[in-house]
Amino acid sequence: MKTHAFLTQFIAVFILSVMPTGVALGQVPRHGIQEFNQSGTFEVPAGVSHIVVELWGAGGGGGGGASAGVGLGPNGGGGGGGSGAYIRASLAVVEGETYVITIGAAGRGGTGELKDVATEGANGGDSSIRSGQRIFLVAKGGQGGRAAAYSNVRGGRAGAGGIGTPAPWMIVRSGNQGSDGQMGGTPEGNSTPGGEGGPAIAGTFAPSSLFGGSGGTGGTFGDGGGRGADGGPGLAMIVW
Numbered sequence: 001m002k003t004h005a006f007l008t009q010f011i012a013v014f015i016l017s018v019m020p021t022g023v024a025l026g027q028v029p030r031h032g033i034q035e036f037n038q039s040g041t042f043e044v045p046a047g048v049s050h051i052v053v054e055l056w057g058a059g060g061g062g063g064g065g066a067s068a069g070v071g072l073g074p075n076g077g078g079g080g081g082g083s084g085a086y087i088r089a090s091l092a093v094v095e096g097e098t099y100v101i102t103i104g105a106a107g108r109g110g111t112g113e114l115k116d117v118a119t120e121g122a123n124g125g126d127s128s129i130r131s132g133q134r135i136f137l138v139a140k141g142g143q144g145g146r147a148a149a150y151s152n153v154r155g156g157r158a159g160a161g162g163i164g165t166p167a168p169w170m171i172v173r174s175g176n177q178g179s180d181g182q183m184g185g186t187p188e189g190n191s192t193p194g195g196e197g198g199p200a201i202a203g204t205f206a207p208s209s210l211f212g213g214s215g216g217t218g219g220t221f222g223d224g225g226g227r228g229a230d231g232g233p234g235l236a237m238i239v240w
Helices: 002-018
Strands: 033-036 040-043 050-056 086-092 098-102 127-131 134-139 170-173 235-239
Touching: 033 040, 050 127, 050 134, 086 134, 127 235
Parallel strands: none
Antiparallel strands: 033 235, 040 098, 050 086, 050 235, 086 170, 098 127, 127 134
């Protein structure tokens, strides 16, 4: 019995000795993680003075393909869209404050048309975090890919990745550029592939979307061209 009582007392003293100062028995320190795949708000929990924010801008859409003239074979493919920029930073906060998280919208792919009206992909939207009128961080969206021109076998140019502006207190990475649409003009071909979208920047994890959209295929005379793919939407992650 004495041995059992001694062990119980020893365990109690050990638990108290390793607990963080100021934390009562049974109390868990406040911490968490929240993902935003659409715009919303974040209220700083009680006792939290710093948060780590990761932002990804949205990917640009792929450019549309167009048809070629008679006897040229398929036209060039549309250019791939660029992926969004990435930012990771620690922010000093005050408990109870509310921050607005804006998630960049995916850039729409350009339309592929029969004659000289194929359109370029739209740029991806910016992702940001702000409080009131003060904007703390912005991750720029990727640019849309260019469309292939009618009766021109050259492929559309790729969209650039979102530009990140370096700063000493944050990690910043510019997005990846897409690839140009492939050149057409091969008479025996039925279509020409568009360029690939730029891959997303990996932060503390690799997002499954956020890629730039791939370019639309180039078609033959009378068939038109293919529509470019949409880019991926932005993303935000907050850890405290």
